Amino acid sequence: MNLTDLKAAIVKGKDIKKAVELLKGKRTLPTVEEFKKQYDVKRHEVFDTAKRPDKPLADGGVEKVNRLGFSFQELITERAVSFLFGLPPKVVCDPQGEGQKKVLGAINRIFKDNKISSFNAEIALEMFKSTEVAECWFPVKKDAEHEDYGFKTPFKLRVMAFNPWDGNELYPLFDETGDMIAFSRAYILLDDEGKKINYFETYTEAEKIIWKEGAAGEWEEVSRENNVIGKIPIVYGRQKEVEWSNVESIIKRLEYLLSNFADTDDYHGSPTILVTGELTNMAKKGETGKLLQAKNGAKAEYLSWNHAPEAIKLEIETLLRFLFSLTQTPDISFEAVKGLGEISGVALKMLFLDAHLKVKKKQRVFDAYLERRTNIVKAFVGMMATSLKADVSAIDIETEIQPFIIDDEAGLVSRLVTANGGKPLISKKTATALSGLVDNVDEEMKQMQVESQQERSFDVTESAF
Structure with missing residues (x-):
């Protein structure tokens, strides 16, 4: 679809139902319900009595089986977020003149007010566990003017996230060249009587439109307002799969293995004695100097399970190793790092090399994502302070993602002092x-x-x- 066709479709008074269908396009929505089942450990298959039934007993009763679930999906996702945005992205800018300095100061204050570091982590988390996310920037008019941004304005700039996890359906619409010409969101709200009402809102470079669906399936327009910045105020990002997609089968196998092993351990964890022949007397519980009395050459011996546990242990260790390596997730549990001692910054970088390579891969999406965010905020600054429009257009701001790493300041200072001929830095x-x-x-x-x-x-x- 091109921009001309889009404008014709959403003209006031046109068939709204057709416009909504056109804006939705033919895209396949992410299977969020399936993602939620995988992410929530309580909904894993190992807890499903239909897929892992309890054992029926001969007397008609039921023996409960062990059900061990592990939240590896959450661990993989949270750790990926921490390495990507554990350190705040670095803003790189060389402002030329007082005007550009004001623009940069305003943008930094807007980001601070919206707690952008925490918001970055929230955006990454939602994308990683549901494959797509969007954020919408909008001005809120206050009762009085303020100078928090370095100039007088009655507006405060705010941001909110849209994600499928919370029930939003996201519909970005692109033209033949790949430029986004519209962004739409379908969502449900409850009316005063508690009934569900379907809403559909669309953002274009010219306006924002909200429609709602009536009880009989007819659509009506709720509001239509101009877009004050002439740019779609939406940042949209997506990835093909959830973070744990390539190890979901490994997680299921681990849960199956360990649950079955727990059942087996219930049977074999306590000593089992095999008696061959006739036993005439059994020692009492707690008796010292216990004796078993038998006759006719009877024998008693403990049953031992020699080889099976080693095979299971090997499989579990192998699966865990592949789980971490395939998702490029470092194992930094206490057991894994307690023997490392004090290591240098170079060694730390090697230790986290795979995680940092994963961050590089994520930058393919987030470099463009953060750049668009900055451009949208710049446009709003130009709207709020018209005297700075030329500086808004001229200023060049880049955002550099910094992968998380533990600082080795002593090692860094030592290397720099050596490079400086032993003189103070x-x-x-x-x-x-x-x-x-x-x-x-x-x-x-x-x-x-x-x-x-x-x-x-x-x-x-x-x-x-």
Whole structure:
């Protein structure tokens, strides 16, 4: 579809039902319900009595089987989010002139007000567990003007996330060149009587339209308002599969193995004695110096299970190794890292190499995602402060994702000092500020000077004597 056809389809007074069908297109929605079953450990197949039934007993009763579920899907997803956005993305910009500095300051304040670091993690989490996500930026008019952004404006810029996990159906619409010409969202709200009402809202570069479906299936327009920035205020991102898709079968197998092993352990965990012949007397529970009395050459021996546990252990260890390696998820559990000791920054980077390569792969989506977000916020800054429109167009802002890594500051400083010929890298004042131990750096520097002068005066006095 092209932009001309789109504008013709959503003109006020046209057939709304046809417009909604056109905006939905023929895209296949993600199977979110299936994703939820996989993500929620309580809904795993191992807990399904139809797929893993309890054991019937001869007396008509039922013996409960063990059901062990493991939330590897959540672990894989959360760890991927942490390595991607565990450190805030770095904003790279060299503002030219006071106008561009104001634009950059306004954007930074908007991001701070919207807690963008936490929001980044939320966006990544929703995409990783449901394959797609969108965010919508919108201005909220306040009762009075403010200067929080460095200029007077009655508006505050806000953002909200749209994701299939919460019941939203997302419908991005692209033209022949791959540019998004419309974005729509289908969702359900409850009316005053608790009845479900279907809504469909569409964003274009010119306007935002909301329609709702009546009880008889007829559609009506709820609102239509102009788009003040002339740009679709939506950032949309998607990936082909959920994070755990390639190891779902491994997780099922692990749950099956360990549940069955628990059942077997219930039978064989306690000693079992095999008696051959006739046993005349059995030792009592808790008796010291226990004796078994038998006759006619009877024998008693413990039953042992020698080889089967080793085979199961090998399979479990192999499956776990593939689970972590196939998802590029580092095993940083306490058991895995307790023996590492103190390691250098270079060793840490090698340890997390696979996770960082995964972050690089995610940047194929998120580099463009974050760039579009910045451009949308820039457009709103130009709308709120018309005097800065030229600076908004001219300023160049990039966002660089920084994969999570534990800082090895001592190693870094040591390498830099060596490269600098053993000379100091920073001033005493900067070092004091970086220490984080003082609140007022200037006062601390003055106190250090006083103490230094006192030490010198003591040295002079001692040398005189």
